Ligand SMILES: O=C(O)C(=O)[C@H](O)COP(=O)(O)O
């Protein structure tokens with residue numbers, strides 16, 4: 001079975017052997033506060049810095065999911081209000097989750113074809129700015145975050161890179177908190193999130209001094225200072241992350257490949273009349289590099305999904321507003337050229 005689902009998505013093929021190795025090495029039974037486990041965690045963190053070019057002064061934590069990161073930001077980094085820019089289901093969900101914890105949640109929604117402008121929030125007092133860099137539900141992205149950083153230099157900027165971290169190169173200095181989950185561009189089984197914090201984010205956490213929860217950021221930080229976790233982690237996941245990160249190239253090389261592949265996908269749908277299908281978003285400045293959303297009528301989408309399924313290929317369903325009128329193609333690094341060719345052949 002070949003899958004193009006944008007999460008959980010295709011895992012790297014070598015994961016099969018690494019799982020077996022983990023079992024044989026006894027990793028599945030080690031205590032999570034043991035020296036062996038701390039070494040695995042330390043190595044995974046070092047490799048993340050190295051392969052994803054994460055600045056040395058940014059801290060990296062393992063959490064359970066990207067969803068948990070939404071909550072950690074609300075409880076440990078927000079004293080009064082967060083401001084959410086979004087054009088799709090996941091950005092909106094983030095605002096919904098925050099509103100259960102944070103006193104004031106400002107929502108700035110924009111149209112799917114629109115480039116989000118900082119002007120939309122110029123008059124607002126922005127304490128924590130929440131941006132979804134890659135919106136998995138509709139295949140759009142905010143390509144350049146630098147104007148947000150310049151305009152909101154005093155604010156904490158939190159960036160959801162759930163479906164782009166590990167796929168494209170990110171300019172870490174444009175954000176204070178970044179988070180993702182491993183089942184997307186990192187090509188691993190679901191069940192772990194990664195959170196990355198700037199020194200400024202940690203200073204803000206100190207200021208707020210939230211210590212109420214098992215996953216209060218300061219408590220997480222205290223554990224990770226010893227390469228331990230605030231709960232019993234999925235050690236297998238950390239082990240697999242280690243292994244896969246050792247195998248992959250630096251993100252600048254991966255990013256070049258993914259961007260080229262994305263261009264090819266957009267050209268593929270633009271150049272040919274594929275059963276009347278077209279890209280959900282036409283503006284190349286906001287088309288996602290890692291999730292390609294393709295639009296058609298409900299009947300067309302249903303027929304294409306059935307057709308690919310017969311050939312052993314799973315496409316990503318549409319999501320939210322676009323549930324029945326789009327399908328999505330993950331353009332993640334673990335997906336191989338022969339799989340892309342096979343899908344293109346079927347779509348012809
Ligand atoms: O795809 C996204 O974007 C999401 O936000 C994920 O579905 C959330 O992932 P987890 O919280 O389950 O890691």
Ligand SMILES: N[C@@H](CCC(=O)O)C(=O)O
Nearest residue numbers: 006007008136137316319
């Ligand atoms: N992130 C996945 C699934 C998320 C979910 O169903 O909650 C998607 O975009 O389809």
